[in-house]
Amino acid sequence: MANSFNARWSAGDVLTAVELNKVGLVFVGDTTLAVDTADISVASIPSGYAHLLIVASLRNSGATNNPQAKMRFNDDTGANYVDANGSTETSAHIGYMTEDDITPDANAVQVVVVPFYASTTVKKTFLSASAARFGITTADQAVYSGAWNPGSVAAITKVTMLPGVNSLNAGSRLTVYGMND
Amino acid sequence: MPRFHHVYDATTGQVSTVRFTVEEEAEADAREAAELQRQQQSEAERARRRTLAEKFRQGNGTEAETQAELAKVLEENLP
Numbered sequence: 151m152a153n154s155f156n157a158r159w160s161a162g163d164v165l166t167a168v169e170l171n172k173v174g175l176v177f178v179g180d181t182t183l184a185v186d187t188a189d190i191s192v193a194s195i196p197s198g199y200a201h202l203l204i205v206a207s208l209r210n211s212g213a214t215n216n217p218q219a220k221m222r223f224n225d226d227t228g229a230n231y232v233d234a235n236g237s238t239e240t241s242a243h244i245g246y247m248t249e250d251d252i253t254p255d256a257n258a259v260q261v262v263v264v265p266f267y268a269s270t271t272v273k274k275t276f277l278s279a280s281a282a283r284f285g286i287t288t289a290d291q292a293v294y295s296g297a298w299n300p301g302s303v304a305a306i307t308k309v310t311m312l313p314g315v316n317s318l319n320a321g322s323r324l325t326v327y328g329m330n331d
Numbered sequence: 332m333p334r335f336h337h338v339y340d341a342t343t344g345q346v347s348t349v350r351f352t353v354e355e356e357a358e359a360d361a362r363e364a365a366e367l368q369r370q371q372q373s374e375a376e377r378a379r380r381r382t383l384a385e386k387f388r389q390g391n392g393t394e395a396e397t398q399a400e401l402a403k404v405l406e407e408n409l410p
Binding site for chain 1: 334335336337338339340341342343346348351355358359362363366367369370373374
């Protein structure tokens with residue numbers, strides 16, 4: 151049976167650990183930078199969920215205009231990330247982040263969904279909804295899509311967020327959830 | 332200035348800070364250079380389109396410019 155989760159509980163039911171671990175979204179990891187750092191990761195992601203939900207709040211440490219937000223899986227630095235236009239890069243472009251020279255309370259957020267992240271037979275494709283404020287009147291809101299095309303298929307066990315240039319500012323945050331079917 | 336990874340381990344709950352290897356530093360330098368070049372090209376293209384848009388708005392654009400720009404838009408939006 152693909153799904154052992156009982157969605158119709160009755161009064162007096164006592165949940166088992168297996169059932170509790172199958173409830174909706176399960177927290178996997180959350181971390182926030184205390185100082186400016188090159189990248190931020192959640193590692194040792196278990197393979198027992200159906201899909202991954204990744205939430206990031208990113209800010210660039212430099213004043214470069216419109217800095218890109220990038221993502222990698224499993225420390226793969228090869229040219230294995232394909233964007234919607236078919237171009238190949240060494241990290242996935244998932245949106246933009248706020249630069250350091252604007253108001254400190256502005257930030258950017260990315261919400262990434264990776265269906266079937268633990269498959270060992272299918273390569274991974276993902277969607278990223280990104281909203282970033284660059285300045286007082288400039289912003290970017292868009293949905294980005296991409297694929298991870300490594301030499302051999304692997305379950306995703308590590309997610310890394312990184313900037314195109316400079317570092318990530320202190321306060322940048324990454325949270326990962328597992329989604330159950 | 333050396334770069335560092337910030338890694339949260341979902342199994343242990345521990346955070347580690349790991350210095351980049353020489354290879355990682357080289358890759359990060361190359362990525363930054365490519366990103367800066369892309370941004371410069373993007374800024375130049377934006378400026379070119381702004382100028383062209385203003386010419387069209389004022390009715391000063393030539394038919395050849397219009398056709399070339401339309402062809403470019405069509406090509407960029409190929410399925």
